[in-house]
Amino acid sequence: MTRSVYVTSIERGDGRQIVELGVMELLTRRVDRVGVFRPLVHDGPDRLFDLLRSRYRLTQDPATGYGMSYDEASTVQAEEGTDELVSRLVDRFHALARDYEAVLVLGTDYAGSQLPEELALNARLANEFGAAVLPVVGGRGQSAESVHTEARNAHRAYAQLGCEIPALFVNRVTPADREEVRDQLAAHLPVPCYVLPDEPALAAPTVAQIAQALQGTVLLGDDAGLARDALDFVFGGAMLPNLLKALTPGCVVITPGDRADLVVGALAAHSAGNPPIAGVLLTLGERPGKEILALADRLAPGTPVISVAGTSFPTATQLFTLEGRLSAATPRKVETALGLFEQCTATGELLDQISAPRSTRITPMMFQHQLLERARADRRHVVLPEGTEERVLHAAEVLLRRGVCDLSLLGPVDSIRKKAADLGIDLGRARLVDPTTSELRDDFAARYAELRAHKGVTLDLAHDVVADANYFGTLMVEQGLADGMVSGSVHSTAATIRPAFEIIKTATPKAGPGTAAGGEPAAAPIVSSVFFMCLADRVLVYGDCAVNPDPGARQLADIALQSAATAERFGVEPRIALLSYSTGTSGAGADVDKVREATELARARRPDLPIEGPIQYDAAVDPVVAATKLPGSAVAGRATVLIFPDLNTGNNTYKAVQRSAGAFAVGPVLQGLRKPVNDLSRGALVGDIVHTVAITAIQAQEPG
Structure with a gap:
């Protein structure tokens, strides 16, 4: 059954678009198919509906997203009565709802619509839709006591009209009054009440x-x-x-x-x-x-x-009469609004309260949302060495506004500030560090000289080396001044990961489930990489597409097991396919034999994991082909972790899929280091950087 959430209010000026946007964000984290319905609309463009369709890539036909115009509703109500008006709106709603797992309903806006008893109309529609009601009360310019009284009255009004109210929102409260209002409502309301402070950047x-x-x-x-x-x-x-x-x-x-x-x-x-x-x-x-x-x-x-x-x-x-609006044309306001909503709302509690259904699969959008949510749940500190790069600055603003992690940006501080000012970006909560003038440089030089003494590195040479932003950032991670590092938007992969090899080094192998009888660990000390390939209907893991040019059988087995662990950590159930140009026993030759040996080694180390190889790509992902080429396999046709035999194959395949199939690729994500350092493609977009930083923060949450 479709679950619907009806966001409504009691008057104008409550700024409830923040709540509508936030609830949509929550629903799309858990549900694959979410629809949007506005019972009554004004003439002209609907900025919020367009924003939701654009941001959440909704395929919904805009014509299905509304019931009727306010003018039409006034005429129907005057000539045929409220029952007929409600009946028509209910029919329109159910015509949409049957195609979706959840529907977000945007209540009427009290904008001089000529409709009498508008609150009662919203309540009745919510009941007829079978929707949970989230009332929003505006608190701008009111005292704490006045806001408290109005919120209690709003809850009483909707409750007396028979509405299911899982929670209530109070928005635009004077920041100094927020805690008082929250405490008063917690003591007097039977449902959770989330209080959002007035945010100047949203009103501007x-x-x-x-x-x-x-x-x-x-x-x-x-x-x-x-x-x-x-x-x-x-x-x-x-x-x-x-x-x-x-x-x-x-x-x-x-x-x-x-x-x-x-x-x-x-x-x-x-x-x-x-x-x-x-x-x-x-x-x-x-x-x-x-x-x-x-x-x-x-x-x-x-x-x-x-x-x-x-x-x-x-x-x-x-x-002085102008006020900011959330729309597809104001992405920075959108990030600010979502950051405020997530900061002030117990999102997990709210999802449980509204009983949103949970999809049985992880879609690309759900995967991306979960990255930000998991990173935010246990905030870590990530260093970005490319502090003057425009894409990095835009990504930093998103990360800070959404509260995903704490950040350090490296580079000439005046240059970073000037670039940020030119872009209109607020980096107030980020730490800005110039490696060439930092007081840490001498200590870092001494540490690097100690680590590389066996290579003949002197203190003077080390002093020069650590002025490089990638080396400086890596040392921040090694010394515990940051939890992870992301670079590569303008640096080569080698420039990003070489300092990690020299300073952070590989992780100590750990025995995992299914450790071989001889005590061989589940993973060897090798550094490899994966891409999370977000296709239209699923998320696949590709490895190794960035680090190891021609791994041997043992290394290939290591990469497979590392990739399986990474997949599982990020919510992708690992079914591992080691790829080759032949499937099963149909082919022979050195390249196929390498993959076959790697498969046997991986199975011996982790007999609990579904592993298949050698197998061709089509047999790995297409159930019809799998039924012909490898019937009865637990992996064929259902593979989620695809391991390529060499870097040439892996790198070209991920780029071909990314460009030709329109896949969203997150990565490369490095695996096997003691502490997380991740590389970016030099063509990385702002969203790519945001999600790679979130992944790095999540990796840093794991115990060392």
Whole structure:
């Protein structure tokens, strides 16, 4: 039976899109097929519905996502009565629900819809849909006592109308009152109550939104600059020294267009990171000359400079009525909203409360969600040596906003800050370290010289070596100043993992289930890698596609067992296929014999694992082919861990599948080191970096 969750409220201004987004995030962690239904809609685009479809890759036809328009609903209710209105909406809902395991219902928005008793309508629809109700109460500008009273009244109103209420949310509470409100509600409500503080970054309009609302002309700025949040407005009319004192982080400077001194001064302050501003808004329709604009562009590339026709007062009046919106065009706000929701909500408890069904398989999206959730559950510290790389900075912002892990970024600190300021990225909670000037450099040099003394490394040479960001980051991990490291977006694989081989070294072999009678351990001290290949309907593990060029039979067996352990650690049930160009006993030759021997060695070490080899790729993953080529096999047609015979085959196969099948590849994930260090593809996207860092943090949670 489809399980539905109905998010609703009691009035406008509650900011409940945060809760709707957060609940959707939770449902897609556990459920494969989630639908979205909005009973009543306004004319024009539905930004939240479009956001949910885009972010969660929903295949749902937009036409199925709503019941009817508000105008139509008012007419039906007036002419035919509430029962007829509800009946039609219930029919539309069930037409959608039969195709999904769970449905998120977005309640009405109390936006002057002409519908009487709107709260009662939401309650009745929830009951008719068989949906659990999550009421949201807004607390902006209210005292703790007022919020407490309103939340209790909301719970009582929906409970008296027969609704199932697994939890209640209070949003936009004054941060200083949050604990008091939470404690009061915990003492007086029979259900969990989650209290979210007011977050300025969510209420702040973006610079792009300001330009659109004021019909401004963008003179300078790129997409990243226009996506910045306008956290404050500073009006410039005084002399430059006084303006500089008034600047605040994330502010928009508003000044007449003929004040070139203030424009240049504000952008120069931004360039120095003191403080980073969101942009400059020029009034009166005046524009600086070409020379000033060229200088401004050189001072702060990407920072928006916008011209509007109005004077300062009407411009200010419009600005103060603008409020930020969650949409597919504001991904940074989305990450902030999800981070706030996850920080303030016991997500596991809520999922249990709403009784969301659990899918029997792990989809790629579920896998990606689980990575972030597991990393967040036991936060670790990851060092990123490529601190000035744009993709790394964007990934760092996502990781920090979502609370996935703590971060150190390496590189010239002023350069990192300037780059972050140009991108509008807040790195306030990250640790920034310059390896060349760090007070740790001398100690690290002494440690590296000690570790490499047998190779003739002197202290002077070590002092130079540890200035390299990858060596410095690896030593941070080795010395316990970070739990793991991720690099490789601009460095080669060798540059990333060589320091790990020299400093961290391989893990001590551990005996596992099925250790051979002779006492041979379950894994040998070899470093290998896997990719998590997120296909449309499943997650496969490919190994080794990045490290070992031509492993022998014993090494291949080691790689298979390491890969099985990694798969199991990340929720993929290991069924191991050692691949070759022939299946079973059909072929012979040195290459096939190597795979056959590796299979026998792996089975001897871990007889508890399903292992098949040699086997061709099609027989490993296609049940129809498997039935012909290897009938009766526990692995054939169902393999989840695919081990390639050499690096040439593995690397080309993963890239072919990634590009041709549209697979999302996470990795390479290194296995076999004492502490986690992971490499990135130099073509890694921001999402790739985020998920690789999450994997690294999860690896660091394992006892050494």
